[in-house]
Amino acid sequence: MRESQQFKHVLSNGIVVLGETMPWLRTAAFSLQLRAGSAYQPVGQNGLAALTCEMSERGCGEYGNREFLEATELLGAHTSNHVATYHIGYSGSCLSENFGPLLALYAQLSRRAHLQVNEFEPALLVCQQELHSQEDDLPQQTLRLLRQQYFGPTLGQWPDGDLAELPGITYDAVSDYYQRHYRPAEMILSLAGNFDWSATIERIEALWGDWHGGETSRLATPPAEVSYQHLEESSQQTHIALAAPSVPFGQDDYFLIRCAVGALGDGMSSRLFQEVREKRGLCYSVFAGIHSLQDSACITSYAGTTAARAQETLDTMVVEFARLQEGITEEELQRIKTQVRTGLMAQQESCRSRAGAMASDWFYLGRVRTREEINAELNRLTVPRVNQYLADHPIRITSLVTVGPAPLELPDGVCQL
Numbered sequence: 001m002r003e004s005q006q007f008k009h010v011l012s013n014g015i016v017v018l019g020e021t022m023p024w025l026r027t028a029a030f031s032l033q034l035r036a037g038s039a040y041q042p043v044g045q046n047g048l049a050a051l052t053c054e055m056s057e058r059g060c061g062e063y064g065n066r067e068f069l070e071a072t073e074l075l076g077a078h079t080s081n082h083v084a085t086y087h088i089g090y091s092g093s094c095l096s097e098n099f100g101p102l103l104a105l106y107a108q109l110s111r112r113a114h115l116q117v118n119e120f121e122p123a124l125l126v127c128q129q130e131l132h133s134q135e136d137d138l139p140q141q142t143l144r145l146l147r148q149q150y151f152g153p154t155l156g157q158w159p160d161g162d163l164a165e166l167p168g169i170t171y172d173a174v175s176d177y178y179q180r181h182y183r184p185a186e187m188i189l190s191l192a193g194n195f196d197w198s199a200t201i202e203r204i205e206a207l208w209g210d211w212h213g214g215e216t217s218r219l220a221t222p223p224a225e226v227s228y229q230h231l232e233e234s235s236q237q238t239h240i241a242l243a244a245p246s247v248p249f250g251q252d253d254y255f256l257i258r259c260a261v262g263a264l265g266d267g268m269s270s271r272l273f274q275e276v277r278e279k280r281g282l283c284y285s286v287f288a289g290i291h292s293l294q295d296s297a298c299i300t301s302y303a304g305t306t307a308a309r310a311q312e313t314l315d316t317m318v319v320e321f322a323r324l325q326e327g328i329t330e331e332e333l334q335r336i337k338t339q340v341r342t343g344l345m346a347q348q349e350s351c352r353s354r355a356g357a358m359a360s361d362w363f364y365l366g367r368v369r370t371r372e373e374i375n376a377e378l379n380r381l382t383v384p385r386v387n388q389y390l391a392d393h394p395i396r397i398t399s400l401v402t403v404g405p406a407p408l409e410l411p412d413g414v415c416q417l
Helices: 048-056 064-074 097-113 117-134 137-156 170-182 196-210 254-267 271-279 307-326 330-349 351-367 371-380 385-392
Strands: 005-010 017-021 027-033 078-081 088-095 188-193 226-230 237-245 283-292 297-306 398-405
Touching: 005 196, 005 237, 017 196, 017 351, 027 097, 027 351, 048 078, 048 088, 048 170, 064 088, 064 097, 078 170, 078 297, 088 097, 088 283, 088 351, 097 196, 097 398, 117 170, 137 237, 137 398, 188 196, 188 351, 226 385, 237 307, 254 271, 254 283, 254 297, 254 307, 254 330, 271 283, 271 297, 271 307, 297 307, 307 398, 330 351, 330 385
Parallel strands: 017 188, 226 398
Antiparallel strands: 005 017, 027 088, 027 188, 078 088, 237 297, 237 398, 283 297
């Protein structure tokens, strides 16, 4: 089995093309990221990015709506799209011999989407149905409110949109959004799998090389506000979500806090799961993780419980957050390292996962990390280093959202300056 190789090529119009050949596979994958995410929507039009993404796949170039779908299926491609804070992304994988034609399809989508007026209403209904499907998902709704509260009205917009704002979005707004944000400036195209790099770059130059326009995007990052929000819901359950400032991905101390938060709430061996769910039986679900944007990040934690046990659940979660300052154990650190290494091994089996990881690295770091580099970073992590960081940087819970029949009392130190 030949070793993988990494490549990078920048087109004259600014498009960054990243590649990693994985010759032991029979497939290839791409991840195409356009700087058109939810953060760039005008105020009051949350859902514009999602609607633009939906309409973009309803015909482009020489293909109508049905013809585009048939073309991807004839190639045996598995494709998807998503809207995130900064990007609208498209990804796909197929057999290596069909990779060039698949890239050609998405070149037309990114450059020449039809955006036909008669497709606007059906696309709008699809976006509304997606949001309606989330209305009964109270855990997701709770985390959505927390995101909006912590990151503010720009970065905190829900990528799928807002049911109250979607009806006010016009066809002209979608057309304008596509023209302004589907541009080569800051576009990332990441490739992974079994493909010939030189031949693929020639094809990419032919597909995207003469495309011009666009400017560097800029977004303000307002500081997070200290606040508690309760949404009354007639239910026997209460949903709790809290956030605390953290280190964004890419900064020097990120892996230190990542290990600590992993010990706190990542998996069934974590402290929150064991203390809140297993020992006390307070809730049916509890976890913690880090949500990172480019210049800001937060530790987020969620628990779902009965209304009668909600206050005790919150109090216990806060105690576990505070106890983290005392440090983690060697066993906890090794568990987190093993989880990360397992993820790296899984990427070796999935070109699609690898393509997405490379695009993310480039956006956040301006480079693509090798597996060896990540392994070296993990090897440098020690219990004394993690614990010294925790001692020097106490975790302070600044945002809290509850959804249920009644608000909760704030434990000492929560949502206070």
